[in-house]
Amino acid sequence: MDKEKYNHLINELDKNNPGEDNTDPYKRLDIQKLPQWWVHAVEVFERHNFRPYQPPRFEDGALKRDVIEKLENDLDLKIQFICFNPQKSECWDVLINGVQISKIGYRRSAEGYTIFEMTSREFKQIVADESCNL
Known part of the structure; x- marks a missing residue:
């Protein structure tokens, strides 16, 4: 995966302070277009009510x-x-x-x-x- 391809998502994730997730950085994205390992991590984090996954x-x-x-x-x-x-x-x-x-x-x-x-x-x-x- 090319970092430039996902810069928008990374920038959205970076806006949140630790423990502070007022927005869902994935809500405007079709996460199924992300690599499978990333989708899996997002789903696991959501299932456990963790803050959004950031690689x-x-x-x-x-x-x-x-x-x-x-x-x-x-x-x-x-x-x-x-x-x-x-x-x-x-x-x-x-x-x-x-x-x-x-x-x-x-x-x-x-x-x-x-x-x-x-x-x-x-x-x-x-x-x-x-x-x-x-």
Whole structure:
């Protein structure tokens, strides 16, 4: 998915302060036109009465899911971000095919979504470099 294609939705989501959802950012959208993983997340969040789902991103705004899927397809590998206790940890482990290759810091934005603390370009370079060593 191209970030530019969904900028309107991302901008709508960003208008809400944490815990404050006076509007439904999805009400003007046909969510079925979003990628299936996004639709599923929206539905799960709605079912549990959570604030609207906002996908995690890298520092440069690239959606994590899109970056991971492209790398997995291009390099024929499996990438995972794992954190057993995100409330107490300041970083996630990054695994390729089950092997830890790096750690990545994260924070919550004021708008309530997760930002991984490196650009998508930096992340892609780490994965490319480390995948050669596996």
